[in-house]
Amino acid sequence: MADNENVIDLLLEQHREVRAMFTELETASGARRTELFHHLVGLLAVHETAEEEVVHPEIRDLEPAAETVVEARVAEERRAKELLSTLQSMGPDADGFDTLLVQLRDDVLAHAEHEEREEFPFLRAHRTPERLRAMAATVRLAEAVAPTRPHPGVESATANLLLGPPAAIVDRARDAIRAALRK
Structure with missing residues (x-):
């Protein structure tokens, strides 16, 4: 992490990475498709957890009127986690997977x-x-200990802090086992 990295730039870069992964998934097949999908799952899981723990509470603290914006983003995150x-x-090889993947991508x-248009300008x-740089460091820490799989229903900062660490341990153990089996 660069010392001058701010939370908005960090999240924008992650959004670009997610967009690129969806694009690559559209044409990938076989083992590469499975690998990309698992990487996408992990990226989205840790990204959303960090937003729920750091970004959304920050916006709520800034302006009570922003509550409706935050709640809309949380509802979107829950839907994405469910999908x-x-x-x-x-x-990735199941019937109907591609249809749901397109729906997930669009969502x-x-x-x-919405974040880029509604939340990021508000933070900026x-x-x-200095605060934006501190938030980037906090997001990086939150991502380092976040679950690597979606856990629908765990969208608040409190729920993430209480339930996230045990889920992260289980998720990361599963990831290690999956990686060992691929060798």
């Missing part, structure tokens, strides 16, 4: 656009560059 969980249960990209206008 992602369903897709994960199905697997996730709309969610990212109301937080100092």
Whole structure:
């Protein structure tokens, strides 16, 4: 992490990575498709957890009127987690996977656009560059200990802090087992 990295730039870069992964998933097949999908699951899971723990509470603290914006983003995140969980249960080779993947892509990209248009300008206008850099560091820490799989219903900062660490341990153990089995 660069010392001058701010939370908005960090999240924008992650949004670009997610967009690129969806694009690559559209044409990938076989083992590469499965690998990309599992990477996407992990990226989205840790990204959303960090937003729920750091970004959304920050916006709520800034302006009570922003509550409706935050609640809309949380609802989008919950829907994405539900779809992602369903897709994960199905697997990339299942019938209907592609249809749900397109739905997930559309939902996730709309969610990212809403954040970029509604939340990020609000942060930029109301937080100092120093605070935005501190938030980036906090997001990085939250991502380092976040679950790597979706857990629908765990969208609040409190729920993430209480339930996230045990879920993260289980998720990361599963990831290690999956990686060992692929070798």
